[in-house]
Amino acid sequence: MKIGIVGGGLGGLLTGALLSKNHEVVIFEKLPFLGGRFTNLEYEGFQLTTGALHMIPHGDDGYLAQLLRKAGANVKIINSNPDGTFLINGKEYLYRDLFSLLGFKDKIKAITMSAKLKLGNVDKNISFGEFLEDVELALKIGNAFTGWALSLTAYETPMSEIIEIAKNYYKFGGPGIPIGGCKAVIDKLLRIIKTNNGKIIKEYEVKKIEIDEKAYIDDYEFDVVVSNISPIETQKICNIKFLKSKPKPSKGIKISIATKEGIIKHGGVLFTPECERINGLNQVTNVDKSLAPEGWHLVMTHQAQITNNVKKEIDLGLEDIDRLFKGKDYRILHIQSYRESWPVNHASNGTDIDNIVNDKLFLVGDGCKGRGGIEVEGIAMGVLKVVNYIEHLNKKMN
Template sequence: MIAVVGAGLGGLLAANLLAKEGYKVEVYERLPFPGGRFTSLNYKGFEISTGALHMIPHGSRGPLAKLLKKIGVRVEIIDSKPEGEFLWNGERIEVRRRVFPLKAILKFYKELAISKFKDRTLDIFANSLDDFTKAFLNSFLGWSLSIYSEDITFRKFYEIFKQTVKYRGPGIPIGGCKAVIDELVENLESMGGKIYLRKEVRGIKKSNEEVKLLIEEWKCFDGVISNIGHKLTAELMGEKVNLPEESRGIKYTLKLEEPFLEHTGVLFIANKNIAGMNEVTNADPNLGKGVMLQVHQPFKGDARRAIEDGLREIREVVGKNFELLAVQSFSRDWPVNRIKAGSDLGVVFKERIVVVGDGAKGGDIEVEGIALGVEKALEELRRWI
């Protein structure tokens, strides 16, 4: 018997894969709903996402889509068209390789060569670029990773960049993030897997042959998959770990009278605190009774001040004609990313205990990284179960 602590996307993917191989799996979730930061709650007729932006970074071609297919879960993903636009000096420019100056591309290859023997932070490369390319790079980092260029090394960035070139841009799952979670839950239960909501794991003890979890009483398992991050996992074992910083972000959900973007891609915003926005109701009108625009802003420090800046910038870009449905901030114990992109820790926590999900991602963005991390974690766990 295998236990999964936390019914987030990583936990549910892992549970499904193991159940498919014939293992008995039990998932324990502390909150009253599954999906963690990759689902939505209905509010005033809109599917307000709990974290993610109702987008899958590499659409129907990426690692998550492939893993869902492997599990046998059917989710329709509408690939964004255009993939992205960049708002530069009041003009929307479709993001293609040819909009960037040749000089910037040459500098990229030069930095790539340097990175082979010297791993510098990305801001050194960013500051060597022309204003246009630099602004786009910063918006891209803010939108997709909630980080600034000084937070990541060129090598780590290149890993993510390669994935983006290989699989290309985003897609929107029909039914939003919640549809993916609902399908995973239904599929797991159809294979005999169990999900317990509002059941908190309060302790973890390990011996050579098994792992014990304190649920209502101590219960034995052959292996444990933790979907609650390294920090909480350690705390449940009575230990402490030193972690790199988390990444923080603010998400605004707006109701509009008329579509503003009028497409299914991302609008990256140049030289502002807000990094980008999407309008997912253009791909799936059932995600809201009206037009739903989501805006994402990374931030450091105090949320309230960042929100004031963000709202002012939204009015500059979108106008004043909107209803603000929700402002959600994510930091500290409920962040955008438990560990900044590029700094993720390994998937093996201890013998028989692996970590999946946010904080244990493979080399890719957000949920794509989660999908890669899950496969890595299960490979490791199989040594013991």
């Protein structure tokens, strides 16, 4: 089949790598670089990123890692151990040790909540915040987790998504870091597309998608089109209107920090439930030293954007960082805010759009993640659905 892909982000490139084995693939990317919000941005020898914090939510065992292997992309992903710790009153705790911080009544409530979540025995129609609100510490922990992983508050996160996220967590475990960072993933996918004679056209902004007897990207004709530019942006340039509900993007702020001393001992996430804004941070150089100049660590913080006053949100994040690094030397390298046309997720979890529009138009990316799929894991779930559908379509046609 002749397949046109609009956008060379992780979603478009993963789809391209998988489909270019058996099909003629052309990818159109408006920017001069590929990888979208999932590639490295070199600055003073630090491998900063265009978006992601060099972290794959379910590490070497999750959906993305499995699809990379299926595509033949040999990326080394180091699973974090522990997955994360929680900073409470200046002390770090593992998840299981948090229960010891609670009084008798709250401990019973929290153990019951945890068991209910594991069994999926929860009211799916409430928010995660409502589920947790009886125990103050549980709500703070919940906010730190959803802010870090989904760029949402616990009250903005539907319980139905949390149940699916928990299932994936029990199945695959916690996060991992690809050696070489996000760009290592993108480079491997590009190599596969090139080897399979796929074509990539950079610095080309697609203005029109037309679905008729054939599928068109501007004047190029294809059998099917896969769009990686978000459901809303796709509909804006497409002749068919398919959005029945409006996905809600999620907004976030990332701050990259240079430190010689370091602040985290492990390769997982340090969740910060007591911060005003920062939800958590990682220190990726604990896993891959090449992500910073010799003798330095790269730390990245993430916070959900709570109000629309971006400057105030950044200032509150910086104040948190000052308190977290008290007595330690550190330097802010880069502050990035993600909203509007470049958000953290084009659809926040629970508002994702189906990947299959019809037999000629498909959507991939973080506006159409699979249920319970955190960030790139959700993208991989959506890509798998699209690739399987197109292969099935191809078989039917032949």
